[in-house]
Amino acid sequence: MIFIGDIIASENEYLAGKGTFVDDEGNICAAVIGKVVKDDAKKEISVRGRLLLPKPGDIAIAMVTDVKEKVVLLDLEEVKNSKGVVRRLPKKSGLIFIANLSQSYLENPRQAVKIGDLIRGEIADEDPGAYFISIKDPSYGVLLGLCSKCRSKLIEKTKDMKLKDCSVMVCSKCKGIETRKTAKDYIYRGVQK
Numbered sequence: 001m002i003f004i005g006d007i008i009a010s011e012n013e014y015l016a017g018k019g020t021f022v023d024d025e026g027n028i029c030a031a032v033i034g035k036v037v038k039d040d041a042k043k044e045i046s047v048r049g050r051l052l053l054p055k056p057g058d059i060a061i062a063m064v065t066d067v068k069e070k071v072v073l074l075d076l077e078e079v080k081n082s083k084g085v086v087r088r089l090p091k092k093s094g095l096i097f098i099a100n101l102s103q104s105y106l107e108n109p110r111q112a113v114k115i116g117d118l119i120r121g122e123i124a125d126e127d128p129g130a131y132f133i134s135i136k137d138p139s140y141g142v143l144l145g146l147c148s149k150c151r152s153k154l155i156e157k158t159k160d161m162k163l164k165d166c167s168v169m170v171c172s173k174c175k176g177i178e179t180r181k182t183a184k185d186y187i188y189r190g191v192q193k
């Protein structure tokens with residue numbers, strides 16, 4: 001079994017066939033997961049395999065591009081399965097319904113995320129246009145939040161009293177206070193210096 005990025009031959013030996021790409025050093029590498037097939041008559045090497053598309057249960061890293069009344073719009077940056085295998089992204093649009101943001105009841109999605117935030121979530125479902133993401137689980141949520149006024153990074157201070165899985169965030173520059181549904185490994189946390 002060959003994985004994406006594995007070197008399978010050199011350009012001096014073979015022509016790069018289907019399911020391969022050539023790197024900067026002239027190595028022929030696998031572009032898909034599968035089996036190497038050599039055609040010695042044509043001097044061509046290819047990889048026959050699956051395209052590894054995202055599916056429910058996979059983990060997505062995404063940027064929040066818009067927040068509507070009941071839904072959050074995302075641009076997916078990367079999708080991996082639980083073993084860390086990167087998936088190809090035939091579409092990049094994602095969305096989170098308000099009910100999939102937090103285990104607490106939210107009146108407005110902006111209590112959990114805002115435009116420009118980087119989030120980690122799980123693909124719950126998909127349709128031809130977009131992936132449906134959930135960040136309800138404690139391991140999912142905002143990884144890096146930006147102040148909605150000055151765009152500086154937000155520091156995670158304490159848990160929110162009312163929204164039990166959300167946190168109180170303080171802007172590192174203007175000291176503005178907001179809330180976010182953070183992932184358990186939010187990047188900036190603790191006491192601000």
Ligand SMILES: [Zn+2]
Nearest residue numbers: 147150171174
């Ligand atoms: Zn600020």
